[in-house]
Amino acid sequence: MKQHRTKLLVLGGAAALAVMAAVLAFAAGSRAASGSICKTNSGTPPTSPASCIQEFVGPDSISTGGDAVSITKFHNEAGISGATATHVLLTLTLPAGVTTDGTAKVFVAAPGTTTYTPISPNPCTQTSASVSCPVGNIKGDGRAKVVVQVKGNTPDSYSLKVEATYGEGGGGPSNPPNDDQINSGTLNVGVAGIAGDCTNGQTNTVTGGAGGQQTQVITGLAVDGTLPCTFIEAGVTAFAGGPGVTKNFASVEFPGLSGNGYATVYMIFNPVPTGFNLNKSPIFEDTSADASFSTFITVPACDKKGNIVGPTGNPVVGQQDPSPVNDSCIFARTSLGKGSGEIGLHVLANPFDQRFQG
Numbered sequence: 001m002k003q004h005r006t007k008l009l010v011l012g013g014a015a016a017l018a019v020m021a022a023v024l025a026f027a028a029g030s031r032a033a034s035g036s037i038c039k040t041n042s043g044t045p046p047t048s049p050a051s052c053i054q055e056f057v058g059p060d061s062i063s064t065g066g067d068a069v070s071i072t073k074f075h076n077e078a079g080i081s082g083a084t085a086t087h088v089l090l091t092l093t094l095p096a097g098v099t100t101d102g103t104a105k106v107f108v109a110a111p112g113t114t115t116y117t118p119i120s121p122n123p124c125t126q127t128s129a130s131v132s133c134p135v136g137n138i139k140g141d142g143r144a145k146v147v148v149q150v151k152g153n154t155p156d157s158y159s160l161k162v163e164a165t166y167g168e169g170g171g172g173p174s175n176p177p178n179d180d181q182i183n184s185g186t187l188n189v190g191v192a193g194i195a196g197d198c199t200n201g202q203t204n205t206v207t208g209g210a211g212g213q214q215t216q217v218i219t220g221l222a223v224d225g226t227l228p229c230t231f232i233e234a235g236v237t238a239f240a241g242g243p244g245v246t247k248n249f250a251s252v253e254f255p256g257l258s259g260n261g262y263a264t265v266y267m268i269f270n271p272v273p274t275g276f277n278l279n280k281s282p283i284f285e286d287t288s289a290d291a292s293f294s295t296f297i298t299v300p301a302c303d304k305k306g307n308i309v310g311p312t313g314n315p316v317v318g319q320q321d322p323s324p325v326n327d328s329c330i331f332a333r334t335s336l337g338k339g340s341g342e343i344g345l346h347v348l349a350n351p352f353d354q355r356f357q358g
Helices: none
Strands: 003-012 015-024 053-058 067-075 085-093 098-100 105-109 130-138 143-152 156-168 179-189 194-199 204-210 213-219 230-242 245-253 262-269 283-286 296-298 328-337 340-348
Touching (some): 130 143, 143 179, 204 245
Parallel strands (some): 015 245, 053 179, 067 194
Antiparallel strands (some): 085 156, 098 143, 105 143, 156 179, 230 245, 283 296
16 A cells, blocks of 8 residues: 655744645556466565555554544456456454454455445454455456454554455466465554544544644545545654754645545644744645655645645655645634634545555
């Protein structure tokens, strides 16, 4: 799974503050080594991450007792005319401290599409700590996914392990399954300064922060109807901005949204940093691959209706001004009195199931 993020940086005197909007997508694959089904294999016995099975956890950081959504995806990377994966079984194993918090559902997509339909009746076997779902035969370029809500009960960083077993059609060994691929995703629970959850409201709000700075994200419903809830995350994290300089960035994470697709994000400062002009200072969007702000673009103002001006899209890694596309804009700069203030942004996530190569 590829996860691409954009970062927005406020520069002011010795202080710096930022907002990060997550754009979430699974990596696309093509031809694979083992029967062309899996481009990168886990080995025998399976020890390394495979490319044909992916685990996504959203949000990747949640409050203690909060929920996230686990999505286990299998993609037959052989291509439309390639080998069939037979007797496919997808399994999610949760560590102690994380449990399932709802009924798992399984979906399949025909070759050449990413339109998922549910398997009925539900074939999954489920406990509080594991989900196992047989999905039948998956033709070349076909897909399957298992979606389940999970709960983080104890603060820690957890690895959610996934496994795909299948047989290879068209000349592979008999007596399937004969291939075993693994991968994992990460869920952080109870991280200081970060709040996250997966909820079912028409409007969803999460606020996290530390040290006089807060980040709030407000979303509508996820556009992906296969999700059991809308996952959201907001927080503030310190990082090294250079010798003797500590910067804070505020992170938000959310899926593609229904309606106009925007999340409303507020960067709240109490007090406003010394040297930062709440009404005039620019905000920069980080385009580096490592959140270093070594390359960045200027975030434009929204139009009078709150929309991004010009083409929308996610700036590429290394992009500098002028950017041909933007995925965020500033719609408000507001003094809250007594030295505090906030900046309001509209942030657009790319479609949840968009695929990126690289």
